[in-house]
Amino acid sequence: MRTYDAMNPLAVAVQLLLTACITVFCMDPVLLGLSLCAAMALFFMRNGTGHKGFHALALGLPLLFMLLNPLWNQHGTSVLFFINHRAVTKEALWFGAVTGIRLAAVLYWFRTFSDLMTSDKLFYLLRFLSPKLALIFSMAVRNLTLFRQQMHKIQNSQKALGLYREKHLIDDVRGGIRVFSVLISWALENGIITASSMAARGYGIGKRSSCTNFRWKRQDIVLLLSALLLAGTVIVLIAKGYLERQFYPVIQPPVHGAFWYTAVIAYAALALLPLLHEGKEALIWYRLRSNI
Amino acid sequence: MLVIRSEKIRHMLGTALPFAIMPALVLLLPVGVQAQYYALVSFLMVVLALLLFLSGFERRELGTRRMILVSVMTALSVIGRLLPLIKPITALTILSALYLGREAGFLVGALSAVLSNFIMGQGPWTPFQMLAWGLIGLFAGIFAKPLMKSRLLLYGYGLLSGAAYSMLLDIWTTVWTYKEFTLHEYAAALATALPYTILYAVSNLLFLMIFTKPIGDKLMRIKKKYGL
Structure with a gap:
């Protein structure tokens, strides 16, 4: 059984960084929700139910942002109510909520990235x-x-x-x-x-050879290529503006065309790659065990 | 990597590209690029600047001893954070740049940022921190002569680099929170971060005051003793 952190570091780093970076640069609520769910699922699967302090931070900070954003942000037009003569608008509330979800998702992704990419793996990547x-x-x-x-x-x-x-x-x-x-x-x-x-001992005299523990297997290449392909699809569609959302001055109604569905499905597949991998390995392990 | 025959042009490009052209592009982007891609493009620019510098580093002759001293200074500045009340990364970056050269300064700053973030937490802000601390080291190395002559100038540089560090990171905060870069929002971010800016600047000054004499003497002694 080969767990996700035993895969080739380059493939894992590419998958995690692309997933997280798309989250950072996107404002589509559905995509961000998917991102948060996948990141949390991965975190729970790897760490169990511990780390209450981190959950409090990763979910509390966005909540705080969501509540505070309407207080200092006066951009919206639909006023809900006033606090101290400052208008609280529906748009600012929504913007705060979406940004909060984005923040939480990014925190979870980078926490997993920090856990997976130990310094020896980063060393391996730096060698390139x-x-x-x-x-x-x-x-x-x-x-x-x-x-x-x-x-x-x-x-x-x-x-x-x-x-x-x-x-x-x-x-x-x-x-x-x-x-x-x-x-x-x-x-x-x-x-x-x-x-x-x-x-x-002769350092600096000539070219040196080196050895590494990380190999390329077929699984790694499949992972790397599928991550690049899926992320490429999503990035092209984002750049074309199919996932663009405007919150100010009025919330635009979402346009959910075929391209939007393609992007969201591709992103879901990208974000779920680690879970799919672990699920597949667990299934194989289960079948091998039941054969004994 | 890049194949440019003339040594001079290669060296010039190696410094100008990451440190003059790219930062200028990042600052000028709001004029040309649509607002919604600004965050993405500025992030990519910063990562690219770092990669360019680091890949150029391989070709240069730094010498084994100097290379080891860079790793020693990096580890020292990270470990300094573990002691109570001491935050020496900026001070140590500046001092290594003064005594070991501009490349050493850049590397100590940038590598300390990555390494200490293993303890403090990595994130999309890591490249910005790397660039900010790296640039503080690089410019200290470029202006090494006047900075080593006048203590007052050195303290001024410490104050300035604290403010510059905070301002550079606030560009990221603004871009990331609001998905666009306008002076109004940048000013708001700067105002929110003002206590931290002052804290950075003052603590830089303080640690330069404490460390310059003893650590400078030590580095000077090593340089003289082993003829670096």
Whole structure:
């Protein structure tokens, strides 16, 4: 069984980024609703019912925006009621709601993107761009943990030297700056040692070969191509203006022609690609198990 | 990638394209492009500018030691955020640019933005943050000589870069929330973000005041000791 995060990072990144980017640049309520549903379904499937804090943020923030937008936005024409002599319009309320859904959907998509695209996968993607840069990036990631460990060591030795008073704010800040300063001296020297040892082992002399854990299988190519095809369809239709919605000064009635349906269905397929993949794999797994 | 024979023209284009032509296009777009595509186009421009710079980076000779020092400074500026009350990314980006060169400055700024966003959360704003911090580093590297001579000028640059960072990110906020870019809405976004702008500028100034002497001395010492 090959879960979605075991697929080739390039295919996964393309699918997630295209789905999220279309959400960012579209204002069609149906498409945005679909996007939010698919993103939430994927999130629940991967994480179960935990992460209440994130749900509160991702759904609370848009709700706040939806409620606040009519208060500062005076563009609409159909006035519903007044608060403090400021008109609250139906258009501003709708605009706030749609923008709120968009915000929530984008938050869910990028949360999943952050979860799936761990730094090793990003390193793999960076290699296409520049091997040198990929090396710097991966060393910086490694340095993070190294420096944290070193920082704890420095802190402990400072404490052992008796340089801290009990619960004293100014002392804490000065101590923090001192620890950071010690860490910098150490890190720079350590970096130079690393560089010398790399040079001693022949780094920078000739072309280097490298190895990666991520392979291209037929599934990956199918995923990548279908994501590109579906997203291309949607983007062309958006650019042609078939999903354009105007909220101010009056809400336009939606025009739902054949192109609109094509775009929405294509987008639904694009957003559901991860779920379809996981569903298919689960089905195969279930059938294999029941054969035993 | 691009094949241009003349070294000079290649170098000029490599700097001008991402840092002069593309930002200018982003700012001039509202005149030419229809409002509804502005968000999309400006986003693509920023990503393209970053990609162009980063792919040009591969060809340049930075030297192993300098390269390692860039990764060290990046990690340090990210880890500085984990300490209580210290937000040193801008200060460290400027200092690395002054002592290690403009490319190092750009890389420390841009990479710190991606790396710290692994902790703080990635989003469509990541490329804008990368570009903003990268440009702060790049310009500090370009004006390294006067900035290193006069401490007052350096503090001024710190204040200015804090304000510029906030203003650049507000372009994104405006474009994304309202799907178009008008001065009226941009002004509203700027006004909302004013406390943050002041906070950024003042904290930059503060950390430059604290860090310039000790970290500058350390970088200078490493440069002298190992002949970078």
